[in-house]
Amino acid sequence: MGLLVPFVVRLWNIHSNRLLDDVALVRLAAEQAFDVPAVLRTQLDAFRNTPPPAGCLLLRGLPVGDLPPTPPEPTVATEKSAATEIRLLTFASLLGEPVGYLPEHRGDVVQNIVPVKASASRQTSTSSKVNLMFHTEAAFHPHRPRYLLLYCLRGDPQARTTIASIHGALPHLPQDVIDVLFQPLFRCSVDSSYLDGRSNVLGPALPVLSGDVANPAMVFDEDLMVGIDEEAEEALHMLGTTLTEHHGGVVLEPGDLLVIDNSVVVHGRSPFTARFDGTDRWLQRAFVVEDLSASEGERTGRVITTVFGE
Numbered sequence: 001m002g003l004l005v006p007f008v009v010r011l012w013n014i015h016s017n018r019l020l021d022d023v024a025l026v027r028l029a030a031e032q033a034f035d036v037p038a039v040l041r042t043q044l045d046a047f048r049n050t051p052p053p054a055g056c057l058l059l060r061g062l063p064v065g066d067l068p069p070t071p072p073e074p075t076v077a078t079e080k081s082a083a084t085e086i087r088l089l090t091f092a093s094l095l096g097e098p099v100g101y102l103p104e105h106r107g108d109v110v111q112n113i114v115p116v117k118a119s120a121s122r123q124t125s126t127s128s129k130v131n132l133m134f135h136t137e138a139a140f141h142p143h144r145p146r147y148l149l150l151y152c153l154r155g156d157p158q159a160r161t162t163i164a165s166i167h168g169a170l171p172h173l174p175q176d177v178i179d180v181l182f183q184p185l186f187r188c189s190v191d192s193s194y195l196d197g198r199s200n201v202l203g204p205a206l207p208v209l210s211g212d213v214a215n216p217a218m219v220f221d222e223d224l225m226v227g228i229d230e231e232a233e234e235a236l237h238m239l240g241t242t243l244t245e246h247h248g249g250v251v252l253e254p255g256d257l258l259v260i261d262n263s264v265v266v267h268g269r270s271p272f273t274a275r276f277d278g279t280d281r282w283l284q285r286a287f288v289v290e291d292l293s294a295s296e297g298e299r300t301g302r303v304i305t306t307v308f309g310e
């Protein structure tokens with residue numbers, strides 16, 4: 001799944017993306033689409049128009065430039081130029097509409113995924129000590145992203161991003177289990193970062209698999225999802241086990257850009273040892289929806305503001 005193509009962008013005299021609001025930043029990034037080499041644009045077009053069963057695409061060899069120390073928290077300002085943010089959003093805008101989610105790092109359209117001491121053992125992207133279990137990104141969210149993009153600025157040899165596609169699991173699941181997974185028998189609780197003190201509630205009963213029986217979409221979260229009866233619980237457990245048995249993964253290296261189709265694969269990450277000394281792993285992440293109008297009324301600019309919990 002690799003493609004080694006160096007990608008050159010103009011240098012920007014912007015020392016912090018905070019100088020631009022997210023709408024302006026995305027506009028600026030989208031304008032750079034013509035600078036993306038045709039070979040990469042073709043790859044992204046094909047990924048969007050003819051989604052491959054593997055559900056992910058790895059581009060390698062992108063520049064990362066000079067980097068300051070890894071920040072101790074996602075929203076701490078750094079001295080870095082905005083070149084990687086803009087490049088990430090350029091790729092994101094070739095796939096659809098980049099958005100942020102208000103509870104995710106205050107709605108930033110590019111989020112810094114760095115290990116944070118206080119969340120080392122939690123089921124969250126800023127953890128490090130624990131295995132981050134398989135999840136559809138924002139499985140509980142009606143406006144969940146169709147794609148997420150992870151751009152590695154600084155790697156860690158222990159940290160393996162894990163990926164499992166429904167297309168890898170499906171041939172190994174008994175038909176009666178598949179039939180159960182297509183029924184609305186599953187409920188998902190809300191990630192605690194979205195609750196801001198409110199109490200958690202289980203979402204509506206929905207199917208895990210939907211669409212074409214031979215080519216389904218999947219929404220699954222090993223941690224947050226439950227089946228509403230015993231049969232549904234068993235089917236969910238079997239799906240989790242089968243995805244684990246047939247998963248793949250990649251240790252992201254600086255300059256890697258991993259594009260994940262959130263409608264067919266779940267992802268996670270192995271544990272790794274964070275040092276919290278400025279040398280830790282550092283990814284930048286962007287989310288893409290296919291259509292902004294779906295979140296009309298629950299969105300300010302490019303930030304989706306849906307409130308969860310009671």
Ligand SMILES: O=C(O)CCC(=O)C(=O)O
Pocket residue numbers: 113125132137148150160161162267268269283285
């Ligand atoms: O750290 C990783 O490789 C993935 C973390 C994750 O689940 C995310 O950023 O959404």
Ligand SMILES: [Fe+2]
Pocket residue numbers: 125135137267
């Ligand atoms: Fe994730």
